[in-house]
Amino acid sequence: MSALPAEAQSPTLAAGSGPPWALKMLSETNHDFGAVARGAEVKAKIIINNPYEQPVRIGSVTPSCSCTTANMPPKTMLNTYESTELEISMDTRRFVRHKDAIVTIRFDAPQFAEVRIPVQMYVRTDVVLTPGSANFGAVDVGKGGTQTIDIAYAGNPDRKDWAIVEAKTSNPHLDVKVEETSRTGGGTVNVAVNYVLTATLKPTAPAGSFRGIIQLITNDATNPIVPVLAEARIEGDITVTPENVPLGTLVPGREKTVNVVIRGKKPFGISKIECESEDEAFLVRLPEGEKAVHVLPLTITPPEKAGPYQEVFTVTIPGRPEPVTFKATGRIAETN
Missing domain, CATH: 2.60.40.10 (Immunoglobulins)
Known part of the structure; x- marks a missing residue:
């Protein structure tokens, strides 16, 4: 079985840059999404926490590339010990293979500071997710729910044995299973393999925002894991x-x-x-x-x-x- 291109092995991601006092407020200063399927929803949340006595204000958030979205956090003025979340996502529909960008956060109080957060991904062209995540939406606490995702693989004839061997997650409130639905090609014909992933949110999920990662384990030794995002908003009474x-x-x-x-x-x-x-x-x-x-x-x-x-x-x-x-x-x- 041939491997993905060498460029699928993303280069080492540089650390974030900026004044130490500003970097100290971030839960992470760079983010590597790794190798992901085309169409996949890829999101990361960075927590910004103010440990200082003076209020801190976020003036702007700017991505360097249209492949990346980073909106202003819901709260921009942070008093002592207050936190907010910066969500960063990258576009796997319009962009393929290696993409990187810089997300710049500018603080304008108590003094000006600029923090640069490197992000990167590698979008595979041989695996496509529809839809791009298991999004359960709003779910009443104690109810749970089920979502399905179609997974399509298209590879060269020499990849006729490509397979997803297992679906797993470390999240205790999520059950997952994957089933092959069709397989064609081989010999001199390109391979096409289809699967259905079923993700079940358990009634045990607590109230609040829910986010987990499902791992599709394949027999591709070079890039064996295809990550899938699972999200929900569990609403209590x-x-x-x-x-x-x-x-x-x-x-x-x-x-x-x-x-x-x-x-x-x-x-x-x-x-x-x-x-x-x-x-x-x-x-x-x-x-x-x-x-x-x-x-x-x-x-x-x-x-x-x-x-x-x-x-x-x-x-x-x-x-x-x-x-x-x-x-x-x-x-x-x-x-x-």
């Missing part, structure tokens, strides 16, 4: 926004109020809100009656101890067996 409440920089003894929104698919009441710690720093007004949306003002009087600060809240809802939890994080400033 109750959601908290934000799940991690940003408190920013706090001054001991100076009150600060932030709002938390708790939504339900139907009206509900709240009987109790408890804090995990014994600081007694928070004052929470218990809402009255049943509503589909509750806005909770949280008022904190920060304690004297400087440094990182976190509180975990437990919300008891009548008739719901499990409580709802969320947390608040910030930093208490030093005082002279």
Whole structure:
């Protein structure tokens, strides 16, 4: 069996560049998608976290090539310990073989900085996915779901024995199987092989964003793995926004109020809100009656101890067996 072209072995990817203080905020400073099928959805999420006392603002995000998409994160002003996600994707439909690009993030506060993130992929021309991922969309918690993907292989006659030998995933909330549906060619005729991949999202998947990778293991010794993205948005009956409440920089003894929104698919009441710690720093007004949306003002009087600060809240809802939890994080400033 002949191998993919040598260029399918992508070159070593350079590290990201920029001021150390800015690079420190990124969960990764480059990303190699590797060898992927044509038509595949390829996405990466980079977490940007502000560990500093001063707020950080993202001014712009710019890819260097039309083969790459990188939109502005949903949150561009980050207070202390706040995070946001930068999603980067590459186009495997219009582009084939090796492609690389630079994604440039420009910060304009508390000072200007430019970070350059190299990304690359190799798009195989012999394997095509339709559709490009197992996208379950919005799924109610506890329901699960099933998606199928058609996989088409087209190779030279000397690849007549090309096969997918296994489909697997390390995600415990996903079951996968693959079946060959047709095979033609060989001898002097190009080979055409078709498979169907079935991905099943288990009811055990927890509420929130779901993302996993399915690996199609082939008998191609040079490039044995074809990755397939699986995504879903698991929606619980109750959601908290934000799940991690940003408190920013706090001054001991100076009150600060932030709002938390708790939504339900139907009206509900709240009987109790408890804090995990014994600081007694928070004052929470218990809402009255049943509503589909509750806005909770949280008022904190920060304690004297400087440094990182976190509180975990437990919300008891009548008739719901499990409580709802969320947390608040910030930093208490030093005082002279």
